[in-house]
Amino acid sequence: MIRVQFFKKGDMLTGFESKGHSYAAECGSDIVCAFVSSACYMTANTVTEILSLDAATRDGDGYMRLSINSSPEKAQDILNGMKLHLTELQKEYPENIKVTITEE
Numbered sequence: 561m562i563r564v565q566f567f568k569k570g571d572m573l574t575g576f577e578s579k580g581h582s583y584a585a586e587c588g589s590d591i592v593c594a595f596v597s598s599a600c601y602m603t604a605n606t607v608t609e610i611l612s613l614d615a616a617t618r619d620g621d622g623y624m625r626l627s628i629n630s631s632p633e634k635a636q637d638i639l640n641g642m643k644l645h646l647t648e649l650q651k652e653y654p655e656n657i658k659v660t661i662t663e664e
Contacts, residue, residue, distance in 0.1 A: 562596050564646050566639070566661045567627070573639040574664060575615070575627040576603070582656035592656045595649055600624045603642045607635050 564578045578600050582592035604626045607613050614629040628635055643659065650657045 561655070562592070562622075562657045564596065564600075564657065564659045566643055566659070567664050568661050569632070569664045572632050573636060573643065573661075574632045575625070576600070576639070576642070577623075577625040579623045581622050582653070584653065584656045592649070592653050596646065596657060597624075599642050599645050600626075603638050606638050611635060611638075 562578060562580045562582045564576060566573055567575045567577075578596060582590055582596070584590050584592040587593075601624070604615075604617050604619075604624065607615050607626060607628060608617060611634055613631055613635060616625075616627045616629060618625045632639075643661075646657065646659045650659050
């Protein structure tokens with residue numbers, strides 16, 4: 561299962577961590593994995609390259625983490641869009657993806 565945890569301080573999202581594999585299909589044919597990976601990379605790239613926010617990123621096999629170090633208010637639209645997207649995917653694929661929010 562892919563587990564995506566969003567981090568929140570007060571009313572503001574400050575980042576996310578995605579880890580695991582969905583096992584919905586063979587590697588290379590897994591649409592759930594592709595959906596989640598694409599959303600994670602688009603969000604991280606938008607935060608770091610388009611918005612130019614100070615953020616730490618880490619990624620690896622079945623893993624990505626984004627932590628916004630300053631001005632998280634500038635990234636709320638993209639983070640909330642990602643959260644909505646993945647929450648809707650969770651409704652369609654409840655055995656493959658789990659989305660949570662953790663207060664920092």
